[in-house]
Amino acid sequence: MKTVLIIGMGRFGHHLTNNMISLGNEVMIVDKDESRLEDLTKLISNIKIGDCTNEDVLRSFGVANFDICFVCIGTNFQSSLEITSLLKELGAKYVISQATRDIHAKFLLKNGADEVIYPNRDSAEKLAIRVSNDNLYDYVELDNEYSIYEIPALRQWLGKTIKQTNVRAAFHVYIIGIKKEYKTDFLPSVDYVFNVEDHLLVIGKKKDVDMILKCMS
Template identity: 50%
Template sequence: MKSILVIGMGRLGRNLASALLDLGNEVMIVDEREEIIESLAPKFPDCHIGDTTNENVLKSLDVKSFDVVFVTIGTNFESSLVTTILLKKFGAKKIIAKASQDIQANILSTIGADEIIFPERDMAQSLAVKYSASNVFDYLELSDEYGIFEIPVLSYWVGSSIISIDVRKKYKLNIIAVKTGDKMTVSPAADYSFRENDHIIVVGKPKDVLKITDRIR
């Protein structure tokens, strides 16, 4: 469990704070809009109304006591910038800031943000990969090049083992799990024989995954 401060209760901030709280973390939320904080107060006992570009407001939050601080202020980049500068000034341990453009990311990194997130760009990439093929059931980006994918097995794989098909060599994909209905087999043995309706969880490049899914009709 970590202590986490989330600044900015736009769509990203609200969803992030809610997910963090549900995972058992101690979460404080801050936004300058009174009506937003009042609507979220029933779920978040530790919530504050305040303009985080004001030094006195941030100082009162004791930001250095949090394990992580997220800056998820909506469209006002200047506010994100000033907030990040002040967080660094007051000793925040780890600052993760939202950006929508590379130039914003560069500036935020220069002034002290430890990590930058691109929620819109990341979502766009995820959707593009997922819907480029009708047979990608789930997708998680690991890096600019690699992701984790859930895809169905090819029909002619059924009855054959992982080692006989040699997915890694032929398709440049690493199988990390096999999903059969609600059952998940993690790190399946090389002699595992594929069954009809099996899905495989693989790590690889999108272009290599699409070479397989394009064969599924």
């Protein structure tokens, strides 16, 4: 579970809020327009109304206490830039800001954003799943059951081969690739030895990959 601050309740902010809550995270939402918050009052109790370009308003939220702060403002780039910068000045641990253009992304990254996302409904769902688990680097949904996940190797696998760990039988997933920095070895041999730097590309059902991720926590 992560503690999350989401600033800006436009379409993307709404989707992100719903997904973060469904994954069991502790969420606070903020917008200066009260009408954008009304439909969320039954879903979440930690709701604030305020202009986050005001440093005193932002300071009052205790931004340094959140694991992640999201800036989901797509219609006013100046405000997004100011809020992103203020969050970092006030000690925010990790800031993810919304951008609509590449030039906006560059300015946001230069002014405090740790990560920039380009919003749509699908990316809100994907982003919520990814940031809710430190051991899930990325994933690609294939259908309602199967996805490809990028995860680290379990500690007990290190120094052993794929054959020795028998990952397929133990967790019902298939290892389709091993990523190392900028290179990916697809369909690795069963004699491949796991090491700590490996990012594994596995294909399987969510419930089976969740079992692996639980073993890492």
